[in-house]
Amino acid sequence: MKKRVLYLLCMAFAMMAWLPPQLxxxxxxxxxDGSSESPFLIATAEELxxxxxxxxxxxxxxxxxTTACAKLVKDIDxxxxxxxxxxxxxPIAKYGIYKYDSEYHFDGVFDGNGHTISNLYINDExxxxxxxxxxxxxxxxxxxxxxxxxxxxSVQIVGESYIAAVSGxxxxxTFENIEVISGSIAGTSIISGISSxxxxxxxxxxxxxxxxxRMYAAGIIDYIGxxxxxxxxxxxxxxTGLAGGIVSRGDGFAKLTDCxxxxxxxxxxxxxxxxxxxxLLGFPWYVEISNCANFGNIYLKAQSELVGVIVGKGxxxxxxxxxxxxxxxxxxxxxxxxxxxxxxxxxxxxxxxNNTANCLTPTAEQxxxxxxxxxxxxxxxxxxxxxxxxxxPKDKYPVIGGSVLYAAGPCTGDHSAATSFSNNPSxxxxxxxxxxxVPATCVADGTIEYWSCSDCGKQWSDESGQHIVTDLxxxxxxxxxxxxxxxxxxGAKLCSEGHTKDLxxxxxxxxxxxxxxxxYYHCSVCNKYYNAKTNEQIAENSWKIPAKGHTANHVSxxxxxxxxxxxxxxxxCSGCNTYFKEETCENAYTDDADAExxxxxxxxxxxxxxEFDENGVKYCSVCGHIEGEAPTxxxxxxxxxxxxxxxxxxxxxxxxxxxxxxxxxxxNPSPIESIKCYLAxxxxxxxxxxxxxxxxxxAEANWNPIGGENPFKGIFDGNGHTVSDLYINxxxxxxxxxxxxxxxxxxxxxxxx
Numbered sequence: 001m002k003k004r005v006l007y008l009l010c011m012a013f014a015m016m017a018w019l020p021p022q023l024x025x026x027x028x029x030x031x032x033d034g035s036s037e038s039p040f041l042i043a044t045a046e047e048l049x050x051x052x053x054x055x056x057x058x059x060x061x062x063x064x065x066t067t068a069c070a071k072l073v074k075d076i077d078x079x080x081x082x083x084x085x086x087x088x089x090x091p092i093a094k095y096g097i098y099k100y101d102s103e104y105h106f107d108g109v110f111d112g113n114g115h116t117i118s119n120l121y122i123n124d125e126x127x128x129x130x131x132x133x134x135x136x137x138x139x140x141x142x143x144x145x146x147x148x149x150x151x152x153x154s155v156q157i158v159g160e161s162y163i164a165a166v167s168g169x170x171x172x173x174t175f176e177n178i179e180v181i182s183g184s185i186a187g188t189s190i191i192s193g194i195s196s197x198x199x200x201x202x203x204x205x206x207x208x209x210x211x212x213x214r215m216y217a218a219g220i221i222d223y224i225g226x227x228x229x230x231x232x233x234x235x236x237x238x239x240t241g242l243a244g245g246i247v248s249r250g251d252g253f254a255k256l257t258d259c260x261x262x263x264x265x266x267x268x269x270x271x272x273x274x275x276x277x278x279x280l281l282g283f284p285w286y287v288e289i290s291n292c293a294n295f296g297n298i299y300l301k302a303q304s305e306l307v308g309v310i311v312g313k314g315x316x317x318x319x320x321x322x323x324x325x326x327x328x329x330x331x332x333x334x335x336x337x338x339x340x341x342x343x344x345x346x347x348x349x350x351x352x353x354n355n356t357a358n359c360l361t362p363t364a365e366q367x368x369x370x371x372x373x374x375x376x377x378x379x380x381x382x383x384x385x386x387x388x389x390x391x392x393p394k395d396k397y398p399v400i401g402g403s404v405l406y407a408a409g410p411c412t413g414d415h416s417a418a419t420s421f422s423n424n425p426s427x428x429x430x431x432x433x434x435x436x437x438v439p440a441t442c443v444a445d446g447t448i449e450y451w452s453c454s455d456c457g458k459q460w461s462d463e464s465g466q467h468i469v470t471d472l473x474x475x476x477x478x479x480x481x482x483x484x485x486x487x488x489x490x491g492a493k494l495c496s497e498g499h500t501k502d503l504x505x506x507x508x509x510x511x512x513x514x515x516x517x518x519x520y521y522h523c524s525v526c527n528k529y530y531n532a533k534t535n536e537q538i539a540e541n542s543w544k545i546p547a548k549g550h551t552a553n554h555v556s557x558x559x560x561x562x563x564x565x566x567x568x569x570x571x572x573c574s575g576c577n578t579y580f581k582e583e584t585c586e587n588a589y590t591d592d593a594d595a596e597x598x599x600x601x602x603x604x605x606x607x608x609x610x611e612f613d614e615n616g617v618k619y620c621s622v623c624g625h626i627e628g629e630a631p632t633x634x635x636x637x638x639x640x641x642x643x644x645x646x647x648x649x650x651x652x653x654x655x656x657x658x659x660x661x662x663x664x665x666x667x668n669p670s671p672i673e674s675i676k677c678y679l680a681x682x683x684x685x686x687x688x689x690x691x692x693x694x695x696x697x698x699a700e701a702n703w704n705p706i707g708g709e710n711p712f713k714g715i716f717d718g719n720g721h722t723v724s725d726l727y728i729n730x731x732x733x734x735x736x737x738x739x740x741x742x743x744x745x746x747x748x749x750x751x752x753x
Contacts, residue, residue, distance in 0.1 A: 026050040026059065026591065028577050030508070032071070036109060039069035045081045048117070050577070052092040055108070059591050060577045064097060067107045072115040072150075079119040088122045091134030091168065098135040099709055105139045106170075112150025116181070119154045120165070127159040129168035136170035136197065148176040155183030155208055163187040164196040164222075165208060173199035175221070180234075183208040190216040192248070193234060198223040203401070207233045215242040215275055216249070216282075219263060224250030224287065228257040229384060231400050236265045241275030241306065243267065244282035245296055251285035253317060258376075258384050260293045260400055271304035276312020279327055284314035286349065290357075291321030291379045293372070295397050298329045308343040315347040319357040321379040324372055326362060326397075370405045370421035373398035377405070390423040411456040430465050431455050437474065442490045446474035481525065499523035499530065505543070507532070512576040516545040550585040551575055559601070563623040565593065566601035615687035616651020626688065628654030631677070644717070645677040650687050652677075653706070653723070653737075661708045675714040679721040679749065686725040702728050705739030712741045718749020726753050 026049050031041030034054070042048050048070075050059060057064030082089040093106040110133075122130050129135050132152070138145040147166055155165045162169040165180045173195065180193050185208055190196045193206030199221060206219040216222060219232025224247040232245045242248050245261025261279050276283035279294030294309050306313045309325045319342065329336045341359035348354060362372040373387040376398055386402030387395045395402055406427045407418035421427075430453040440446035450472055452459045461469045478500070479487035485494035502524035510516030519532035520543045529538050552571035560566030570589060571580040579589040579599040589599035606620035608627065616629035628651040634641045647653060659672045689703035703726055706712050716738075728735050737751050738744075 026053060028054075029070075030511070031073075034065065034068040034070070036067075036069050039071040039109070039111065041073045042070050042076070043072075043074040045076050045078045048076055048078070049081050049090075052090055052094075053591065055092050055106070056090070056094050056097050057104075060574060061572070064104050066098075066104050069109045069111075071111040072113045072117075075116045075118070077118050078121065082121040083119060084121070084123075086121075088124055089120050089132070091129070091131055093136055094134040095129035095169065098137070100137060100171075101709060106133075106136045106145050107138045108145060110147045110150070112148065112178070114149055114151070116151040116153055118152070120152060120156070120183075122157045122159060124159050127163075129162045130157060130159040131164045131166055131168040131195070133167040134169070136167050136173045138172050145172070146174040146176065147178065148174075150177070151179045151181055153181040153183070155180060155185060157183075157185045157187075159187045161188055162190045162196045162222075164192040164194060165206075167195040167197055167199075169197050170195075171198035171223075173197055175199060175201045175204055177203045179205040180208045184211070185209070186211040186213075188212065189214040190222055190248075192218045192220065192222045193232065194220045196222040198225060200225040201227045201230050203228075204230045205233070206231075209235045209237070211237040212239065212243070213268075214239045215272065217243040218246065218248040218282070219244070219261065220246045220259075222248045224254040224256060224281070226255045226257075227259060228255070229400050230259045231262065232260075233262045235263050238265075238267055238277075239269045240272035241267055241277045241304075241312075242272075242282045244278045244280055244312070245294065246280045246292075247282070249276075249283040249285070250281065250287045253286050253288070255288045255290075256281055256292060257288075257290045257321075258292065258380060258400065260295065260398065262295045262397065264296045264299065266299040267301065267307075270302045271300065271306050275306060276314055277304070277307040278311040279309045279325065281311045284311045284316055286315055286317055287311075288318040288320075289316065289323070290319070291323075291376055293322070293324040293376065293398060294327050295325075297327045299333075300329065300331050303331050305343075305345060309339055310342055311346070313343065313345055315349065316354075317349045318354045320355075321357060322360060322372075322376050323357045324360040324362060324376070326367065367397060368394070369419075371419065373402070373405055374407060374418060374421055388423060389421065411453060411458075425468065426464055428465075430458075430460075432460070432463065432465060434463070440474040440476050442477050442479045442487060442492065445476050447472045448474050495523065495526050500525045504532065510545040510548050512548055512550045512573060512578075515547050517543045518545065519543075548575055550578075550580070552580060552583060552585050554583070560604050561622065562604050562606045562620060562625065565603055567599055568601065570599050612651060613687075614649075616649030617654060617688060626654060628652060628656075628658060630655055641678050641717070641719075643676060644715075645675060646680045647677055647683065648680040650683055650685050653683065653685065654688055657704055657706045660706055660712050661704075661710055673710050673713045675712075677714070678717040678719045679723070680719070682722045682724065684725045685723065685727070689725070689727040691727060691729070700729065702730055703737070705734060705736055707738050707740040707744075708734070712738055712744050715745045716749065717745075717747055720748055722750040722752060724752040726751055 027046040028050050029040040029042050029047045032038045034040050040051055051070050053059035054065050055068050098104050098106055136145050152165050157163055163185055175194055178194055185191055189212050191210055191212040193208055193210050194204050201221050204220055210217050215238055217236050217238040219234055219236055220230045230246055236243050243265055245263055246259045280292050309327050310323050323341050325341045329339050366372050370387050370389045373385050376385040385398050386404050387398050388403040403423050405421045406425055408420040408427055411428050411430050432451040432453055435450050437449040438446040450459045450461055451463055459469050461467045479492055480489055481494050482488055500523055501521045503522035505520055507519035508516040520529055521532055522529050531538050550573040552573050554571050557569040558566045571583055581587045590597045592598040593600040593602045606625050607622050608618045608620055612618055612629040618627045631645040631647050631652040634644050634646055636642050689701050692700040734740050
């Protein structure tokens with residue numbers, strides 16, 4: 001008996017150790033309140049996971065927090081909360097809660113503060129809108145949402161569509177100062193290094209490999225808004241095309257400026273129709289491009305006129321500055337000859353060629369000497385292009401944000417024809433004037449000794465002009481007090497002009513279980529403590545604030561329904577965001593629906609009849625959810641509708657709506673948008689949409705248009721028949737039998753209300 005008890009105890013401890021960390025590992029950050037003025041200060045993977053739950057409305061009071069801001073204060077390794085055997089990362093602002101027609105739009109700012117997030121892991125081959133963030137689309141009235149100053153390393157993402165390291169999808173977003181250091185990002189289509197959304201990017205770098213087995217692959221961003229000072233070093237792979245080292249596609253007078261691609265691009269299948277491929281931009285449509293360079297090769301299975309070393313074939317508004325290329329196009333492993341930098345066949349807005357670009361194919365000497373870098377930099381108003389040509393390891397190519405180059409000769413004048421360059425500023429001659437130092441006093445700043453150039457206006461700390469200085473200030477010395485507490489330099493009395501702080505402690509809010517403190521500081525001169533807010537003297541240890549203790553609100557148990565999760569009885573403490581099993585707040589639930597430990601109870605299935613009715617529909621008797629009967633797929637090569645679905649009932653049209661616009665992320669996670677269908681007879685929609693009939697106790701039911709978040713892209717052939725009794729009573733947009741279509745073919749049908 002004792003052996004059996006010991007065995008059971010060992011097994012229990014082993015199972016506890018095996019539990020995936022995401023079942024319990026969430027911790028609210030101790031600093032910040034999530035506002036733009038005081039963002040959450042995130043230092044651990046568990047705190048970042050909590051932030052995701054907080055934004056998604058899946059923690060605490062289940063409120064979606066659309067404006068929550070965060071700032072990293074340390075590098076974060078996500079391997080403790082996601083990975084093989086631990087599960088996938090749940091994106092911040094995850095798709096489903098946040099989407100284009102949702103009431104929730106993310107308006108927050110996420111500041112990486114120069115820190116690195118490593119080991120983000122998602123493996124979901126049917127998943128969409130995946131990354132650190134899922135879907136970012138700010139409200140029109142707010143300042144644009146942004147993700148900035150962030151590095152990501154060892155990214156591992158596998159999904160289906162709209163996949164990227166930082167943000168899977170969205171629009172109106174600004175990404176700035178972001179670098180994906182390493183990793184792989186793969187899926188079926190619309191796969192990018194930084195973001196697969198419509199947005200802006202500045203000073204972004206991708207070094208991860210990007211693979212789309214079908215199309216739409218880019219190193220930085222899928223759909224260009226304004227992209228500048230961005231670089232790609234990762235390999236880009238796509239099936240049939242629509243791929244670019246920086247951007248997949250773009251229209252609406254978008255701009256691509258001062259960008260460089262260093263990675264190879266491989267197209268694994270013959271390039272498809274309208275599937276352009278470019279070293280920087282795959283398919284331009286009303287795009288301006290200026291001062292960009294490609295240093296990567298493009299590998300094709302077959303020759304295609306849609307491929308170019310800078311941009312794929314499309315429509316440009318303007319080309320200017322330098323457009324440089326050293327890459328080549330390989331077809332079946334054979335290098336092509338005489339590949340132009342900007343290929344013929346490019347269309348121009350209103351057929352007006354606006355091309356002032358200087359297209360260059362530099363020699364090896366022009367690359368290693370810094371000549372190309374210098375030419376690119378001449379088109380920039382601020383320091384952008386650089387290159388280390390002086391010390392090993394040297395840069396082979398121009399680098400955005402690289403080491404500054406200097407041309408031999410005077411500091412002013414025309415240097416466009418310069419041929420000799422160096423990273424040493426003394427390579428440039430200046431007209432220098434010496435300035436003596438002005439000594440600082442106890443309370444007033446002075447100036448350092450320096451030399452200034454009367455030609456270019458710059459200052460140096462040395463006569464040889466090698467060390468540029470922008471701050472000439474010699475800081476105030478502070479007082480030197482004697483035994484009588486009087487300054488030996490100025491005669492001022494001790495601390496009469498302010499305290500000398502040798503210890504300064506920020507205020508820390510007390511939590512339920514830990515003590516806090518007011519903000520205070522210590523003066524090393526007078527050896528006293530002071531309130532940091534009021535500057536009043538305080539006694540030692542009087543800054544302490546006791547722990548608050550839990551404030552638990554009771555919530556009764558609720559049974560799960562087919563439209564809402566249930567919950568066990570619990571006591572929720574908002575102070576520490578914890579669900580407790582008893583009023584004494586000793587034992588906590590996990591914030592999930594785990595059968596053993598979770599506070600939530602999963603929704604139950606809909607209560608549906610076994611068979612579809614004569615109209616081809618089933619209604620849930622509890623919540624009114626409607627499902628449509630699947631139509632028959634024609635498999636008759638002699639039929640003009642071979643491969644089409646035959647629609648004969650109202651339920652078939654409901655089925656089409658549900659296929660195109662996924663209504664349930666569990667039963668239909670991957671919408672089918674390109675269905676071909678036809679009407680086999682006239683169809684009345686009266687069974688699924690109608691006005692209210694109070695006399696017969698019938699509630700109003702509106703028709704849900706086909707195509708919403710996902711557009712209908714297929715073929716709908718009415719075959720001369722009529723869809724009647726269409727009923728919609730709504731003030732919304734995109735209303736009709738179809739709501740949102742993209743490239744669809746709808747014909748031969750009569751629609752009656």
